[in-house]
Amino acid sequence: MGSKKEEVRRKHIRLHMEGALTARDKVGVQDFVLLDAYTSESAFLDNLRKRFSENLIYTYIGSLLVSVNPYQELGIYTLSQMELYQGVNFFELPPHVYAIADNAYRMMCSELNNHFILISGESGAGKTEASKKILQYFAVTCPMTESLQVARDRLLFSNPVLEAFGNAKTLRNDNSSRFGKYMDIQFDFKGIPVGGHIISYLIEKSRVVYQNQGERNFHIFYQLLEGGEEELLAYLGLERDPQLYKYLSQGRCAKESSVNDKNDWKTVSNAFSVIDFTKDDLENLFGIVASVLHLGNICFEENQQGCASVPDTHEIKWIAKLLGVHPWVLLEALTHRKIEAKTEEVICPLTLELSAYARDAMAKAVYGRTFTWLVNKINSSLVNKDFTGKTVIGLLDIYGFEVFDKNGFEQFCINYCNEKLQQLLIERTLKAEQAEYEMEGIEWEPIQYFNNKIICDLVEERHKGIISILDEECIRPGPATDLSFLERLEERVGKHAHFEFLEKNNDLLYRHLKEVLCRSKNRILKECFLVAELENRRRAPTVGTQFKNSLSSLLEILISKEPSYIRCIKPNERKEPSKFDDFLIRHQVKYLGLMEHLRVRRAGFAYRRKYEHFLQRYKSLCPDTWPHWHGPPEEGVERLIKYIGYKPEEYKLGRTKIFIRFPRTLFATEDAFEFSKHQLVARIQATYKGCLERRVYVRKRQAAITLEAHWRGALARKEAKRRKWAVQIVRKFIKGFINRNKPLCPDNEEFIVFVRKNYILNLRYHVPKSVLDKSWLRPPGILETASDLLRKMCTRNLVRKYCRGITAERRTLMQEKVVTSEIFRGKKEGYAESLNQPFANSRIDEGDINPKVLQLLSSEKIQYGVPVIKYDRKGFKTRQRQLILTQKAAYVVELAKIKQKIEYPALKGVSTSSLSNGILVIHVSPADIKQKGDVILQCEHIFEAVTKLAMLVKKENLINVAQGSLQFYISPGKEGTIVFDTGPEEQIYKDKNGQLTVVSIRMKS
C-alpha cells in the first residue's frame, strides 16, 4: 500500500475528483445538497434562478427532482436524450426527469419490486407534462416485442382521450387536469410494458355547467364542435359555433389561440381507434357529450303557477333522441320532483331555480359518470390478460394546489389531496430517513420539520374533521345550508369556509331524473346509471367522504411501493418562458417543504449503499479490493475508502450500509471510478483487442496452413503426375532404344521419331560453316544414311555458295593455282608452302618498268613482270633483271634494254628444280638463231612466275621439274649442267667442273 507508485495514483484520483466537481458546479449546483448555504432560502432560490436562466430546469435534492416549468420547448426530450439516460447511474448525468424514470425502472427490474413516481406541484407547474415524458420514456426505451406493441400504444394513447375529457383551460393552465390520475404501468419479468390501470379521482364536474371568466369547459366540447365531421354534428344536432352553447360561453374564451382544437380532435379520434372504441361506443359517447350541450341550452320560464316550464322543447327533443329517453318524460323530470310519502308518490312542480338546478345536476351527473365509464373502458383495453406476476411503476399526476380568492368545494378537495400526498412524502422521506439512521446505528440528531398531519387530521378526522362535520350537516334534518355548516365549523374547528359546500358534497341528482337516466337507451348511460341504484334506499356516501376514502386507498397503494418524487414549480403566473417570479417561487418552495427536505438530506447522509453494492461498484479504485475482495464486504469498503482517502467526517459506517454525507464525496468517487474505468476499459480493450487479433491471427494462420497444405498437395500431385509421365516417357525411350534397330514398329516408333528430330534439330547447330570445315555431327546408327546424304547436300551447298561467292579475279587466281598444282604438286619442294600464298597480278608495277621498255612493248599488253637474277651461261655471273611476260613473248630486261626476247613459239621448255630453289631455265631452240641460248634465272616467286609463263605459252608438257641436275644450252651445240643439291645453307656457285651448283635447304615435309 505504501509504495510510491500507489501514492501517485491516489493523488491522481484525488486531483481528478476535485476537477470534476468544479466542472459540475458551473451553472449553480445540480444537487441542492451541494449548496454551501443550504439553510438559506435565498441561496436556494439563487441556485434555482441561475440554472433556470440557463434553461436548466431540473435540479436534484438528493434523489428528489425539482422541476421548474420552462414554458417553452427546450429540446431536451429527444430520442438521443432518452438513449443517453438509459441505464446510466443516477448521478452520472445532469438531472432529468428521464433519470428519475430510468432509476425507478432499473430498480424495479433488478429488485422486482413496485415503484411509483409522485409528481406534485401547483396547477400549471408541469406535472402532466412530466408524467407524459415519463410514459414516453418507457414507451421508447423499454424492451418491446411485436405482440406487446399494442399494449404500449394503448398506454400512450389513453392520455389524449383522458385529457380531452378531463382537462380544461383554466386561468393558470391552458391544459389543466381537472381530475386526479394515478396510472399503473405494468411490466413483465423482462421489463416489457404489458398493460396498465388507471384510477381517476374526483373530476371537477361543476366545470361542465359553469366556468369562471377566462376559463373553458372540458376540451372535448370544443374539439367536437371545431373538428367533428359535418355528418356527425348533424347527427348530434350541433352547430359549429361554441358561442351558441351556454355551457361553453360563460368564460368568454371559447376560442383560445393557445389551444388547437381541430388538431386535438384528430389526435383524440386517432387515439379512440387505438384504444379499441367501436363506432357504437363513439356514437353513444358523443351523444352524451352533445346532450350535455343541449341541456345547457334549455331555458325555463315561470308559468302562472310560479312553476318552471319549457317554452321551446327543441333541445329536449334532441336530448331525448341522443339519450334514448322519452322527451315528455324528460321534460317532466326536469320540471317536477317526485316526493315519496309513505305509500304513494306525489309529483310536484319545481320552481324556476330548482329546475335550473335539476338541469345542471343532470348535466354534471351525466358527464361525471361518463368520465368514470371512459376510464373503465380504457382500463379494459389496457388490461393484461396474462396473470403472471408483474411489477408496476405508478405515475401519480394529481391536480395541483390551487389557491383562489374564492375557494370552492373542489379546491378544498384538491388541496386536501395535496396535503395528504405531502404527508406521504414526509412519512416516506423525512421520517423514514431518520428511522433508517437509527436502525443502522448511526448517531443522529433529529431534524425538526413541519408535519402537516395536523392539517390532514383537521380535514379527515372522524367526527371532528371538516368532512365529518360537512356530512353531518348534509344529513341533518331541518334546514341545512352552507351558513349553518359555517356556524358548525366555527363551533367545532374555528375555521372559515364558503358557500356551496353542502350542495356539492351532497351532489344531489333528483330521483326523478335518475329514473329517467336509468331507463336511457344510450348504452353508456345504461352502464352508468344502474336500476339497482334506484332500489337502494340507503343514502350514498357524500362526495367528501368518497374522496376521503379514495384518497386513503390511494395512499395504501402508494405506501406499498418504492417512491420517487418530482416536485414541479411554476415560475410565473403568466405562462411566460424565462420569467422567474421570486415571490411566487419562494412561496412554492416553502409549501412544498423543499428546504426541510434539503435540511434532512444535508444533515443526514446524502447517499447510502449496502456494503456489497458499494464495494462491487468501486472496488477497482483500490488494489486490495481489485479484482476480488474475499473478506466481509464491510472490511473491503473500509479498506477501499481508506485507500481513496475519505475523511472521517465524510462518511459513517452503519450495520449494513455505508453512509456518505456529501454527494460531492460520492460524485468524486464516481468520477474517480469513471477515470479508473477508462484505464480499466483501456486495459480490457487492449486485452480484448489482443485477443481478437490473436484470434484473427490464429484463424489466418490456420487458413494459411490449410491453403499451404492444399497448395502443397496440388503441387505434389502435379509433380507426381509429371513424374509418372516422365517415367512413361523414359520407359518408352528405353524400349525405343532397345528396339531401335528393328523395323519401324509401335515399340520404337516414337523413339526413332525422337532421335530423328533430335538429331536434325541438333544438326542445326553443327552444320559446317565453310567448305574447308570438314566436321560433321556424328549420327546415330539408324540415321547414318540420312546423315551421309545430308552431309553431301550440305557440302554441295557450301561449295555452291562458295563458288557463287568467288569473284572473276579470284577465279583467275584459282585457275592459276590449279595450273600450278598440275605442274608442281608432288614434284617440287616448297609447293605445299606456296599454296596459301596468293599470286599477284604482277610483281613489278608499270612505274618500275623503264618507259623505254614500255614503249618498246607498247603493242603488247604486259601480262606479268617479276624481278629475277640472271645467271651468265658461261661464268654464271649474276645480273639483276626483270622478266616481263606479254601475250606473245617473254622478255629479259635490264633497265632500258631488252636483253632477250623469247617469243613463245620459240620457247622449247622451262625447267625448274625439284628442290626448293628459285632456279628457272627457259629453254629455247638451239637452232633459233635469234636466241643466244637458254636463259638461267633465279626467281623468288618461282611457282607464280612459272605458272604465269606456262599459262601464256599454252604448250603441253612445257614445264620440266628436274631432279638432281639439268642440261641447258650455253650456245647452239654447247650444253652446260646445273647440279641441284641440298645442304645446310643455300648456295649457288660454279663448281670446279664448271657446273652451276645450286644447294638448297632440304625442307622437312
Ligand SMILES: Nc1ncnc2c1ncn2[C@@H]1O[C@H](COP(=O)(O)OP(=O)(O)OP(=O)(O)O)[C@@H](O)[C@H]1O
Ligand atoms: N417540461 C416542460 N417543457 C415545456 N413546457 C412545459 C413543460 N412542463 C410544462 N410545460 C408547459 O406548461 C403547461 C402546463 O403544464 P401541465 O399541464 O403539465 O401542468 P400541471 O402541473 O399538470 O397543471 P394542472 O395541475 O393544472 O394539471 C403545459 O401545457 C406546457 O405548455
Ligand SMILES: [Mg+2]
Ligand atoms: Mg395536469
